Amino acid sequence: MKPKIGFMGLGIMGVPMAANLLKAGYPVMVYNRSPEKAEPLVKQGAGLASNPKTLARAADVVIAMVTGPEALGDLLWGPDGAGGAFNHSKVFINMSSVSPRYTRELAVELEPSGVTFIDAPVSGTKKPAEDGTLVILAAGPQDKVKALEPVFLAMGKKVVYCGAAGQGSMMKMFINLLLGVMMEGFAEALNFGRLGGLDMDAMLDTVFSGAMNSPMFQVKAPLLKENHYPAAFPLKHLAKDCKFVVDTAFELGAPVPMGQVLLHLYQLGWAKGWGDEDISAIARVLEH
Structure with missing residues (x-):
């Protein structure tokens, strides 16, 4: 049974990445600060969450693809933030571009929740995102990265294991x-x-x-x-x-x-x- 995916951030990259997860047969719920950006995905079968916390409660795997640390922090720790719903049964994958230092600090901040944290930015832009040919630069527990390969390969053509959390961002x-x-x-x-x-x-x-x-x-x-x-x-x-x-x-x-x-x-x-x-x-x- 495919895990339920929660996808936060529907910009140039996020929309096609979430669409490819839907095409691969994953149940997907999405959230974006501007909900109108979710309309094409909802028409393709995605659910629409009213806030990040609702999305995180409903999902097994939560993915963020936003513009940087400020947007990511708002999604995780702002009002109704996703971080409040994290626990040991869930996986959080940050695919946004942030600094290695920020990623390492985030790993420490997330640790008390028990959530599995994967640092997995991508190499590639809009067209590879649309074509599902991104290169996923994954870091975190190697066994968890391996288990998540089917999810990553719905969005990309290759997963490069980079080491501990922070090394994907590096x-x-x-x-x-x-x-x-x-x-x-x-x-x-x-x-x-x-x-x-x-x-x-x-x-x-x-x-x-x-x-x-x-x-x-x-x-x-x-x-x-x-x-x-x-x-x-x-x-x-x-x-x-x-x-x-x-x-x-x-x-x-x-x-x-x-x-x-x-x-x-x-x-x-x-x-x-x-x-x-x-x-x-x-x-x-x-x-x-």
Whole structure:
């Protein structure tokens, strides 16, 4: 018998992830601060909870996919928070992007409730979420992660076990640092070539024909060509993650000079009003 899933957070990622759980045959109840976002899922058979606590009481496995620590804290510990319904029979999976330090502190805060806590952010954006091809970066008790694989594989194509709680978030920071470096580098190189008189199609052909080819470059190239950036991963969210990277690096004594530069550039893009556009809108920052 499939466990009952409670899914909190119905944004760009949450809606398709919850939809894939429904498609896989899981009973799903959802909660979102703006309940209208739940309507497509309710039409597909999801239940709708009036608050996080009601959702957590009804579910065996509670999943959160929200924008960061503040939103997650509200869901868990705010009025009618889900944390008040946690006990030893339940599992809580945080799939939101938060810092490793926050995750470790959350694990300590949750421990008295007896709930099994899994730290499982994802690598992938809107399209992989829709296609069910996310990479799940899972951390926590290894036997529990293994037991939850069918749930994870309803939303993704692979589960990478990262270690104790906090290490999933650390892996997320690692991969998003690389993502930021690659995205900014691609946009910077194309802008450099454009100002040097190179044709955009010729530059892309050069990249795609050699060792520098990348699936991410393939996906982002049309946006850069058209100077149109519908969000698959909003720029403001990568700016937030860059701050987590820089803060974590400071705690670790890890040099991240590119991380520092990325934080500045993505914050600048956010300040200029492009925060809700895709991360590839970093090109706008470089052009101004």
